[in-house]
Amino acid sequence: MRSSTIVRVLAAGAATAAVTATAGLATATPAYAATSKVSVVHGIPATPVDVYVNGKVTLKNFQPGDVAGPLDLAEGKYDIDLTKPGEAIDKAILSVDGAAVPGGANISIVAHLDAAGTPKITPFVNDVSKVGAGKARLVVRHTAAAPAVDVRAGGTPVFKNLTNPDEAKADLGAGTVSADVVLAGTTTVAIPATDLNLAEGTATIVYATGSAEGKTLGVVAQVITGLHSAPGGVPSGDGGLADDSGVSTWWLVAGAAALLLALGGGIRLATRRTGR
Incomplete structure (x- = not known):
């Protein structure tokens, strides 16, 4: 490569x-x-x-x-x-x-x-970029041999119709989130729920990887730290x-x-x- x-x-x-x-x-x-x-x-x-x-x-x-x-x-x-x-x-x-x-x-x-x-x-x-006080950034990237998917947090879709190799992101309240991946527009689970610890001032990047046909779908996580907002700062x-x-x-x-x-x-x- x-x-x-x-x-x-x-x-x-x-x-x-x-x-x-x-x-x-x-x-x-x-x-x-x-x-x-x-x-x-x-x-x-x-x-x-x-x-x-x-x-x-x-x-x-x-x-x-x-x-x-x-x-x-x-x-x-x-x-x-x-x-x-x-x-x-x-x-x-x-x-x-x-x-x-x-x-x-x-x-x-x-x-x-x-x-x-x-x-x-x-x-x-x-x-x-910095996140607000008490916040964390969640980024999901579709990098798997699989069709369009929805990403759910606590059973509710938060990112919809995500296709390879696109990404979606949102700043959420810090804490533990249970996230899973389902086929877009359905409740058919493609990747089972995983608990994500979204620490304040971090960006957690979750990659959907593997192959649906090969039954190797999974996730890889990357965390970027140091995104706390400085009080009164830019x-x-x-x-x-x-x-x-x-x-x-x-x-x-x-x-x-x-x-x-x-x-x-x-x-x-x-x-x-x-x-x-």
Whole structure:
């Protein structure tokens, strides 16, 4: 899977791997480059992988359901390949070529199945704007080989007709919520109820992953902390769309859009490759 520095995060399933990844990418970006916070989510069922970044293996045996990061990654362009554990890079099962990572963003990259069951990579720009006192943010992302779904909290639909690879979000009262996933417009449960602890000042991102046909549907959760509102202050971000680092909002939005275009245009199944 060739991608941006981001997937080096895939390579960084642990702190040790993160250090290795950083060393492997040091020559790819200028010393003055702005950084982004990047996490990687592995949502392809039954497919452990080795991750190569710019031709070097940076993570071995990265497991489905794992979340790596966030890392502070310099803006730049990177090539990523995913292989079966122990296989050489020329046998990559998924690649992303020369994808650009903008500076000053908060991003999650998800390796998952599309609606038809084909492996792919989808980038999401995370909303890290502050939440109100006593609030928490819930984000649901449909990254499973499954039809449109409704997401219910306490049995009541809160996000309706969500399709792959879309997302929905809301700021809710902090606390524990029991959430399940049903086929859109029905009460047919696709993913059984899971208790979510929505802590104040956090964003909990829930990814629906796996395959309905393959009976591997499940969820992977990612939590972003530090979103408490400062009393009497102006909401600010931590590398996302609202920030106090001196990087203007319009530039971040443009950078995020560029990232989506770069990743979307560079992703391809490695079986189309003829070698390096």
